[in-house]
Amino acid sequence: MATRRRPSFDSHNPVTDEVVGTYPIMNKGDVADAVAHARAASSQWQALGFSDRKKVLLAWSSLIIKRIEQIAALVSLETGKPLSDARLEVSIAVSQIGWAARHAESIMRTSYRRPGLLMANMAATVERSPFGVVGVIGPWNYPIFTPVGSIAYALAAGNTVVFKPSEFTPGVGMWLEEIFSEVAPFADIFTTITGLGETGGALCVSDIDKLSFTGSTRTAKLVAAQCASVMVPVVLECGGKDPVIVAADADMKRAVDATMWSAMANAGQSCIGAERVYVDEKVADEFIARAIELAATIHAGAPGDGNYGPATMPAQIKVIQSHIKAAIADGGTCVYGGPQSVKAPFVQPVVLVDVPENSKAVREETFGPIIIINRVASMSQAIELANASRYGLGANVWSKRRGKSIASQLQCGMVAINSTFAFAAVASVPFGGVKDSGSGRVHGPEGFLEYTYARTVVRTRFYLPLKFLSFKRRPQDDKLVIALTRMLKGRLG
Numbered sequence: 001m002a003t004r005r006r007p008s009f010d011s012h013n014p015v016t017d018e019v020v021g022t023y024p025i026m027n028k029g030d031v032a033d034a035v036a037h038a039r040a041a042s043s044q045w046q047a048l049g050f051s052d053r054k055k056v057l058l059a060w061s062s063l064i065i066k067r068i069e070q071i072a073a074l075v076s077l078e079t080g081k082p083l084s085d086a087r088l089e090v091s092i093a094v095s096q097i098g099w100a101a102r103h104a105e106s107i108m109r110t111s112y113r114r115p116g117l118l119m120a121n122m123a124a125t126v127e128r129s130p131f132g133v134v135g136v137i138g139p140w141n142y143p144i145f146t147p148v149g150s151i152a153y154a155l156a157a158g159n160t161v162v163f164k165p166s167e168f169t170p171g172v173g174m175w176l177e178e179i180f181s182e183v184a185p186f187a188d189i190f191t192t193i194t195g196l197g198e199t200g201g202a203l204c205v206s207d208i209d210k211l212s213f214t215g216s217t218r219t220a221k222l223v224a225a226q227c228a229s230v231m232v233p234v235v236l237e238c239g240g241k242d243p244v245i246v247a248a249d250a251d252m253k254r255a256v257d258a259t260m261w262s263a264m265a266n267a268g269q270s271c272i273g274a275e276r277v278y279v280d281e282k283v284a285d286e287f288i289a290r291a292i293e294l295a296a297t298i299h300a301g302a303p304g305d306g307n308y309g310p311a312t313m314p315a316q317i318k319v320i321q322s323h324i325k326a327a328i329a330d331g332g333t334c335v336y337g338g339p340q341s342v343k344a345p346f347v348q349p350v351v352l353v354d355v356p357e358n359s360k361a362v363r364e365e366t367f368g369p370i371i372i373i374n375r376v377a378s379m380s381q382a383i384e385l386a387n388a389s390r391y392g393l394g395a396n397v398w399s400k401r402r403g404k405s406i407a408s409q410l411q412c413g414m415v416a417i418n419s420t421f422a423f424a425a426v427a428s429v430p431f432g433g434v435k436d437s438g439s440g441r442v443h444g445p446e447g448f449l450e451y452t453y454a455r456t457v458v459r460t461r462f463y464l465p466l467k468f469l470s471f472k473r474r475p476q477d478d479k480l481v482i483a484l485t486r487m488l489k490g491r492l493g
């Protein structure tokens with residue numbers, strides 16, 4: 001009898017299209033098995049306690065640092081990004097592991113709450129408990145930094161984790177698991193499963209307790225719907241169309257340098273990459289001239305050659321092309337590059353100006369090395385346009401005097417003033433968006449708490465003669481409650 005071959009998929013070098021690895025497409029049964037093993041390991045991992053879990057996580061991060069050249073090479077091979085970018089990504093990911101390991105105990109410490117007058121005889125506490133098994137689904141653009149921002153925090157909180165990396169970067173996902181297994185005290189604490197979208201779908205409806213998804217808004221909606229069908233809570237980290245606001249008093253040189261890097265680095269494939277600039281008309285010509293000058297000094301190419309690499313996902317090329325064409329057709333002007341800048345798998349820098357706000361190039365995530373620069377008459381107009389997006393992930397504000405005031409009016413999860421991307425590298429602050437950019441947070445105490453749930457425990461310290469929570473409640477008890485409510489103007493609890 002012929003044996004049925006297990007379905008598999010290939011991972012490619014996006015520069016050469018060469019196959020760099022072949023991985024199994026795990027089906028529903030495989031996913032269920034992985035989750036069952038993770039569940040079986042869960043109580044032992046929890047029982048290890050903060051200090052021993054910290055040792056394991058720090059040993060994991062030390063081993064990653066030791067082998068940074070190996071993992072950076074693999075990230076570069078599967079994504080096409082320059083080695084130097086891959087190294088930076090690994091370094092920031094490692095700092096996330098350390099931060100989560102070191103802060104787990106204090107973030108999860110039981111908190112004591114005031115019981116209020118009516119319940120003065122009770123001790124009220126809130127404990128934080130790990131969920132059990134956390135599923136993590138990751139993207140390919142930052143294949144180590146992004147998933148580690150969920151995996152490390154979930155593990156530090158005492159959960160076991162089943163991770164489904166992107167089908168474009170399965171090798172990086174497998175590497176993370178292999179390195180972890182070298183320091184793990186026992187099996188199944190952290191498992192990587194491989195496959196396409198269906199494998200991710202199977203994880204959503206498996207026996208997990210929470211799912212952390214990072215990827216496109218389109219997939220996030222499918223993930224949220226699948227998780228809702230089995231009441232699995234979700235963290236959704238999705239796409240963006242990040243605005244950059246440049247005031248007349250901005251340090252123009254720094255603003256242009258950071259904005260062009262934010263827009264073009266990683267071939268524009270950053271969820272928090274600059275995509276739209278709203279620059280005060282008084283300084284717009286200078287900003288545009290400097291942007292053109294800078295664009296001329298950078299180019300896409302293979303690792304070792306380009307300032308940034310190819311479009312990792314071949315299908316994105318069409319989206320980028322259509323956005324450049326739409327921007328021009330809708331009335332915008334290409335001041336550097338243009339449709340001819342797209343030569344798959346590379347896209348050379350493109351600078352577009354005065355693109356109408358209703359163009360899909362301004363409204364939709366491009367995820368390519370394209371920057372749109374639009375002039376505004378005032379900072380209130382810049383704020384209004386920045387907010388008139390279905391996305392709300394990050395934003396950058398450039399102003400010497402008005403940074404904080406502009407930042408406070410933006411509808412987004414993160415703002416960098418006179419900087420870019422910085423919030424992603426600060427482990428102690430939450431990362432995430434609003435609107436179509438997602439819900440929930442990763443990183444920092446807020447991101448950490450996503451992998452725990454609150455358990456309230458109230459304990460009787462002594463008994464009162466009054467019985468409020470009993471059928472033995474008397475009319476004089478009612479009177480007392482009403483009198484106290486009136487006297488304290490409702491502040492009984």
Ligand code: NAD
Binds near residue numbers: 167313
């Ligand atoms: P994607 O949505 O195509 O895929 C993400 C992951 O979801 C992959 O692992 C994929 O296999 C899986 N998946 C696909 N279909 C699924 C389904 N039906 N059920 C469950 N899982 C499924 O995204 P991508 O192309 O890998 O990543 C790029 C996107 O990610 C961009 O939009 C970018 O802005 C966003 N992103 C967001 C953040 C953030 O933190 N907000 C970070 C990085 C990337």
